[in-house]
Amino acid sequence: xxxxxxxxxxxxxxxxxxxxxxxxxxxxxxxxxxxxxxxxxxxxxxxxxxxxxxxxxxxxxxxxxxxxxxxxxxxxxxxxxxxxxxxxxxxxxxxxxxxxxxxxxxxxxxxxxxxxxxxxxxxxxxxxxxxxxxxxxxxxxxxxxxxxxxxxxxxxxxxxxxxxxxxxxxxxxxxxxxxxxxxxxxxxxxxxxxxxxxxxxxxxxxxxxxxxxxxxxxxxxxxxxxxxxxxxxxxxxxxxxxxxxxxxxxxxxxxxxxxxxxxxxxxxxxxxxxxxxxxxxxxxxxxxxxxxxxxxxxxxxxxxxxxxxxxxx
Amino acid sequence: xxxxxxxxxxxxxxxxxxxxxxxxxxxxxxxxxxxxxxxxxxxxxxxxxxxxxxxxxxxxxxxxxxxxxxxxxxxxxxxxxxxxxxxxxxxxxxxxxxxxxxxxxxxxxxxxxxxxxxxxxxxxxxxxxxxxxxxxxxxxxxxxxxxxxxxxxxxxxxxxxxxxxxxxxxxxxxxxxxxxxxxxxxxxxxxxxxxxxxxxxxxxxxxxxxxxxxxxxxxxxxxxxxxxxxxxxxxxxxxxxxxxxxxxxxxxxxxxxxxxxxxxxxxxxxxxxxxxxxxxxxxxxxxxxxxxxxxxxxxxxxxxxxxxxxxxx
Numbered sequence: 285x286x287x288x289x290x291x292x293x294x295x296x297x298x299x300x301x302x303x304x305x306x307x308x309x310x311x312x313x314x315x316x317x318x319x320x321x322x323x324x325x326x327x328x329x330x331x332x333x334x335x336x337x338x339x340x341x342x343x344x345x346x347x348x349x350x351x352x353x354x355x356x357x358x359x360x361x362x363x364x365x366x367x368x369x370x371x372x373x374x375x376x377x378x379x380x381x382x383x384x385x386x387x388x389x390x391x392x393x394x395x396x397x398x399x400x401x402x403x404x405x406x407x408x409x410x411x412x413x414x415x416x417x418x419x420x421x422x423x424x425x426x427x428x429x430x431x432x433x434x435x436x437x438x439x440x441x442x443x444x445x446x447x448x449x450x451x452x453x454x455x456x457x458x459x460x461x462x463x464x465x466x467x468x469x470x471x472x473x474x475x476x477x478x479x480x481x482x483x484x485x486x487x488x489x490x491x492x493x494x495x496x497x498x499x500x501x502x503x504x505x506x507x508x509x510x511x512x513x514x515x516x517x518x519x520x521x522x523x524x525x526x527x528x529x530x531x532x533x534x535x536x537x538x539x540x541x542x543x544x545x546x547x548x549x550x551x552x553x554x555x556x557x558x559x560x561x562x563x564x565x566x567x568x569x570x571x572x573x574x575x576x577x578x579x580x581x582x583x584x585x586x587x588x589x590x591x592x593x594x595x596x597x
Numbered sequence: 598x599x600x601x602x603x604x605x606x607x608x609x610x611x612x613x614x615x616x617x618x619x620x621x622x623x624x625x626x627x628x629x630x631x632x633x634x635x636x637x638x639x640x641x642x643x644x645x646x647x648x649x650x651x652x653x654x655x656x657x658x659x660x661x662x663x664x665x666x667x668x669x670x671x672x673x674x675x676x677x678x679x680x681x682x683x684x685x686x687x688x689x690x691x692x693x694x695x696x697x698x699x700x701x702x703x704x705x706x707x708x709x710x711x712x713x714x715x716x717x718x719x720x721x722x723x724x725x726x727x728x729x730x731x732x733x734x735x736x737x738x739x740x741x742x743x744x745x746x747x748x749x750x751x752x753x754x755x756x757x758x759x760x761x762x763x764x765x766x767x768x769x770x771x772x773x774x775x776x777x778x779x780x781x782x783x784x785x786x787x788x789x790x791x792x793x794x795x796x797x798x799x800x801x802x803x804x805x806x807x808x809x810x811x812x813x814x815x816x817x818x819x820x821x822x823x824x825x826x827x828x829x830x831x832x833x834x835x836x837x838x839x840x841x842x843x844x845x846x847x848x849x850x851x852x853x854x855x856x857x858x859x860x861x862x863x864x865x866x867x868x869x870x871x872x873x874x875x876x877x878x879x880x881x882x883x884x885x886x887x888x889x890x891x892x893x894x895x896x897x898x899x900x901x902x903x904x905x906x907x908x909x910x
Contacts, residue, residue: 321853322853324851324853324856324878325878326876326877326878326879326881327876327877327881327884328874328875328876328877329757329873329874329875329890330886330890331884331886334876336851336876336878338850338851338852338853338856339850339851339852339853340852340853340854341830341831341852341853341854341855342854357830357831357832357854444642464850465849465850465869466828466829466830466849466850466851466852485828485830485852515779515798516779517654517670517779517798518654518670519670536778536779537651537652537777537778537779538637538649538651538652538779539651539652539653539654539779539798540634540635540637540651540652540653540654541653541654541655541670542654543637543651556778560642561641561642562641562642563639563640563641563647563649564639564640564641565637565638565639565649566639568639568640571640571644573643573644577642577643
């Protein structure tokens, strides 16, 4: 098991607002957190004044020890999880690393992750923009090295009946998406139970926040599924494999490279999952067809819209 | 007017496949281009074999003269436009720059933009990941410097009747989205006419390709509108302002910072545009309410789904 030093997080108000999760969840969205949305005034199609709620978007600059790594755009609710998850998914932290602290400065929008091990990604950061093998540069290249080593559990199983129960629960969970829109959602699940539901405006921040949460709370990927509202691109597939979660499900579609990488890693890849329908394109051996899709109702229209609106992470 | 040397593009097959645009368009999507989609086999919810069409996703590494800038994930249909548009929107090229060539190497997935002016963004590239003011680092910081200087035309107008005609035309245009999904779309328009409709898997590549096309073909932003399927985030607003297009319309929602930046730049920002409805949150003086929304039909359901699925660029 993972062992690490105690974490000291300097809380921002957003952190202190965290409310109790919804029943069944370890962590659920907080659409009522006043720091995550703003009311703005404008006009509608008739020129009539109106006020709507929109999601916030804030910069967060990440340091690993004394080195500045990157600035991300985020809703800012879990800077500690986002920081750690980003570093893990970029292979700048490993599951064996011991953290000595996470400091968050609200005024400067800065989060600093401190490790027992001395770190220096000077070369990696330079190479990121200067010599790139493919995709997002050398950072991505390094990710791919580990990608080839990871063996996803071939004995993990996915029952199609779980999907229908999960989708219904997730769709009915109050969220920033339902409140203000323009946001992505990712959910770590176990069988029919959604456990950790993160949302974010930033591409892939939601998944990095889950990776960070799992690390900080010693949550194992064994027996887990990953559900996302976003597209199954190469980047999404790589992150799921990095997290060693063998089953990735999305309401949205696929890219060809996403499918190719999933097959290479033997990741079970299920997309276009809406109502009774889905398409599985990789890791088919893990799927147990234990329900009659014809007995599943189509989603009510407002949920179809909700679901569809979350396409294209 | 912009003046520049002739461009020599080493065509890849994808380029040579470009078909005639749809009537009315200068450039329209090419859902039948065999290089932009792949057929993949899998199973459906009943475990029955099926074959679906998915969008490709390829790396493209960009050099400006002899300096490697970045690697992007793209469908690969207009590497020349993507390269030039990216550089323009990052302020690494200006409208005054003279290009001496664009070389595209299909096997290496590399595009090289050559300029008369000597360029060196060594410091900028380093700072990108090492000292970032906000958002996406110093590149973004520099973009913001120019952002503050740009004066968008206050006399430009937007008639609400145009929106309804435009949306109908765009929704009925054959596209990769309708063919394979999991893709973003952006359209440069003039009054009720969609002119240039680009799609891409990569975030913001579609908008960069339009910026590059405008530069390479001397298309002025005067009198233009920009329509996107993606969310109105800070990045999207900044790119529209960089392109000096005063009106930005989306089917999707807003982020709070996107709204704030649009107000600062006096950009007309219209979102959640579906069927008869829309919300305008900035630059309201440009809007002419010349149609009765109640006379506009709601979109047919399959278009609502299509539209909604393109949320969250």
